[in-house]
Amino acid sequence: MKKASGLPSWDPSGSGKTTMMNIIGCMDKPSLGEVILDGTDITKRSRKELTEVRRDKIGLVFQQFHLMNYLTALENVMMAQYYHSMPDEEEAMEALREVGLADRAKHLPNQLSGGEQQRVCIARALINHPALLLADEPTGNLDEKDEYLVMDIFEKLHNAGSSIIVVTHDPEVGDEAERMIVLEHERIAREEKKKRQRPIIAE
Ligand SMILES: Nc1ncnc2c1ncn2[C@@H]1O[C@H](COP(=O)(O)OP(=O)(O)OP(=O)(O)O)[C@@H](O)[C@H]1O
Numbered sequence: 001m002k003k004a005s006g007l008p009s010w011d012p013s014g015s016g017k018t019t020m021m022n023i024i025g026c027m028d029k030p031s032l033g034e035v036i037l038d039g040t041d042i043t044k045r046s047r048k049e050l051t052e053v054r055r056d057k058i059g060l061v062f063q064q065f066h067l068m069n070y071l072t073a074l075e076n077v078m079m080a081q082y083y084h085s086m087p088d089e090e091e092a093m094e095a096l097r098e099v100g101l102a103d104r105a106k107h108l109p110n111q112l113s114g115g116e117q118q119r120v121c122i123a124r125a126l127i128n129h130p131a132l133l134l135a136d137e138p139t140g141n142l143d144e145k146d147e148y149l150v151m152d153i154f155e156k157l158h159n160a161g162s163s164i165i166v167v168t169h170d171p172e173v174g175d176e177a178e179r180m181i182v183l184e185h186e187r188i189a190r191e192e193k194k195k196r197q198r199p200i201i202a203e
């Protein structure tokens with residue numbers, strides 16, 4: 001990942017980024033309008049159907065990790081498998097290997113660095129092979145080295161065919177995007193497209 005800065009310096013806190021992610025991720029419904037996901041309007045689906053869409057199509061990565069502190073990295077990934085279908089240790093190890101954490105599989109979250117915890121979260125999010133990966137400020141709690149590692153994983157996933165939407169305040173992360181949507185005051189202020197093969201970023 002290269003250094004650059006193309007995003008505004010103002011802090012767009014409260015502009016509606018998390019709300020938008022929650023709606024795309026089928027965790028919330030808008031009071032107005034349509035949300036077309038994979039060709040269908042998800043606002044017309046029941047709560048049960050939305051849970052199924054989320055389980056089958058979407059992977060979620062959060063700034064605050066949300067790992068189970070009493071489970072190892074491997075067990076955290078297997079827990080996600082349990083909710084998706086059934087635990088499979090070898091597949092969970094493969095997911096950890098993909099994010100460079102095979103040697104940390106037996107560690108508890110508090111024995112891992114912030115960047116390692118976020119990579120466990122990415123492994124967990126990949127367990128259902130999601131067509132769409134949503135990451136809400138995934139590098140917000142990471143130092144520069146770990147930010148680069150996480151963005152490199154996203155780039156690899158994107159190049160392998162995943163659609164990725166990243167919310168960020170960070171101009172360097174934002175500049176990695178192939179398409180950038182800027183939110184201001186809970187509305188889309190503008191949109192930029194670039195030719196580079198990078199994840200989608202919302203700011
Ligand atoms: N479920 C909800 N119902 C009504 N209003 C909400 C709901 N969730 C958030 N809001 C409001 O919507 C606005 C946007 O919140 P949101 O959390 O989406 O902002 P954000 O861009 O993610 O901010 P931050 O950068 O601080 O994370 C805020 O004014 C918030 O109080």
Ligand SMILES: [Mg+2]
Nearest residue numbers: 017018019136
């Ligand atoms: Mg937010």
